[in-house]
Amino acid sequence: MSSLPSPPRATDGTTFDVRSPVDGAVLGAHPVHGPAEVREAVRRSRAAARRWAAAGWDGRRAALLAWKRSLARRMDEVAEAVAAETGKPVHDARAEVLLALVHLDWAARNARRVLGRRRVPSGPAAFGRRALLAYRPVGVVGVIGPWNYPVHTPMGSIGYALAAGNGVVFKPSELTPGVGELLASSFADAVPAEFADLFLVVTGFGGTGSALAESGVDKVAFTGSPGTARKVAEVCARTLTPLLAECGGKDAVLVGADADLEAAANAIVWGAMANAGQTCAGVERVYAVASVHGDLVERIVRKARELTPGRHYGPMTLPSQLAVVERHLKEALAGGAHAPLGGPESLRAPYVHPVVLVGVAEDAAAMREETFGPVVAVNAVRDLAEAVERANASPYALGAAVFTGTREEGLAVAERLTAGGVSVGSVLGYAAVPSLPFGGTGESGYGRVHGAEGLRAFASARSITVRRRAGGGTDLMSFATSREAAERMVELGRKLHAWR
Structure with a gap:
């Protein structure tokens, strides 16, 4: 077996070189971001997320579709970056970018339908109350991406997390940092300036990913090997940070x-x-x-x-x-x-x-x-x-x-x-x-990206009830209701469920 190009390595402790997997040529140098820099990225993304929330469904949709159109126009530039860092043919890289565009478009156009507030049945036990289901963003999502599909795979988390109203800090693979930086810069170029910090990139090795997992993000979306997923899960467990893990297949x-x-x-x-x-x-x-x-x-x-x-x-x-x-x-x-x-x-x-x-x-x-x-x-x-x-x-x-x-x-x-x-x-x-979710179980991980399930993965459900009127019916949640009336209500409910 002949020799392989060298993997990325730190040069002076603060940067590392990325080399072509084809011939070993140096493609560029990138920063090794430490815990303080990662925390600062999360802080900036969180501040921008508050403005993102204020933009509402229509504002977020418009911004994400503007980004999508910009990426479509810049497809060749993105594909060439993918091809350089992964070695895959440019035509494969173009197909990968197209698939990411399809998902970004769907997430932007369907976020309100999936996550917007809607009425749900109250049921007889909640007579007199209107029941509503709503979703709120989790906050800032830390995305740790892979090298094999450095656009499509992380965008399954990035695009859906943004559409759900979150900020994103993305740590791309150390093999494909240039692609990650291009995605973030293209977002900043395409959306209004007030949202430029919403989607940020940090680069480096495993230590940078670990720093992201313990930086105070509200959820981590990880793609990689089961072994690395377990290490990320251990870090997330210290702060009960939820983890979505996609760990490969057979x-x-x-x-x-x-x-x-x-x-x-x-x-x-x-x-x-x-x-x-x-x-x-x-x-x-x-x-x-x-x-x-x-x-x-x-x-x-x-x-x-x-x-x-x-x-x-x-x-x-x-x-x-x-x-x-x-x-x-x-x-x-x-x-x-x-x-x-x-x-x-x-x-x-x-x-x-x-x-x-x-x-x-x-x-x-x-x-x-x-x-x-x-x-x-x-x-x-x-x-x-x-x-x-x-x-x-x-x-x-x-x-x-x-x-x-x-x-x-x-x-x-x-x-x-x-x-x-x-x-x-x-x-x-x-x-x-x-519109279909993607993910597995066992060694393949847990959680889902894509589709409605992918949007909900980056949102937190919120239950709301609204009392429609005072009086009328029997209120089981009030000491003002007589015991006799409450017992009649409970017995009626018992009979209903015994025979229904």
Whole structure:
């Protein structure tokens, strides 16, 4: 395995260099922000959030849509920054920016509908009172973002948190700080000056992220590994700061005997190899019914063989990830698997050429841990029931996909999967639908971004009752009500619920 570009490193203790994952060229130097600077960013964002709240639903919507339009006009600039720091092709980076625009647009246009005050039924026990449900912003949200999709993924928290009325302080990955700084500066350029401090960026390593978690923010939204999520959770627990954690996946595709194998193979290859496999909800496992397994493998191998690293996808953005891929491959092959395409020789730093594995032991690291590379394991199963059992056996539960002969059968299988999102007849279909929530359980984390659930994730529910009139009915919340009247009311309620 050839040498990889060096990861970011501090230069003089106050700045660090970021290097291209392709050739190691220095892309720029960025500050290492410490606790005092992080707290100051939170203070400034909180002050701007008060003005943001005063702008109302219409003012916030207008500002966010202005930002969206500005990002759309600057798509090439943003995409080039993404491509430089991650190594992914510019056309992939442009698609990522577009997906972020779709979500930002939805959040801005739907925040009032989802979070605005509305009336809810009072019920007979609250006769004479009008019940209202309202949401208020949590305050300032600290977002700790990943490097694999440095625009789309953090914007699932940033855009929705802003639309819900919050301020945001964003700590991007140390591999992609330039993208984070560009997002924040583009926001300040697009919105009225009074909101310029609403969305701020702090840069650095793990210490900066830890400082953000304990800086007094009102919620933390984290994307990264389960191990790092546990460390962030420990910091948040000291101050009971709520945490939303998206921690990756080991997503499975289930293929039935009557499935369209050509469509399944196309989707599997894209889901496994796009972005060099560095996708939290990417395809890492395939369970195909034995009668079609061989045919499916041949199709996958043929399509994957046509891919060229550097053109169809980029390098390993995180240098150390290549060693993880190598370990998974070698352990799988030593355990009895075979590779109809690729193998350890596919690791040619900084790229990994496509690898297809067959017959991987279910307890192998390649089936249990996140590989996060252009590697897919395709195992045969007796039937779809066994496929569901194996897919659900993973400690991760983020996404899955199902290919069957009919949509009805696909939906029935989808209902039995524990994954937080399931695509029938495609892969990752839910990620492109802004009205659908995204997130998982187990090692994949907890909480949801996107959609109405994503807006509510950054808001606090508030219950309001309004007494409509004095007198009339029996008020169980008053000593002025006689005991006899209160007892009649309770007995009436008891009878109602005993027979209803």
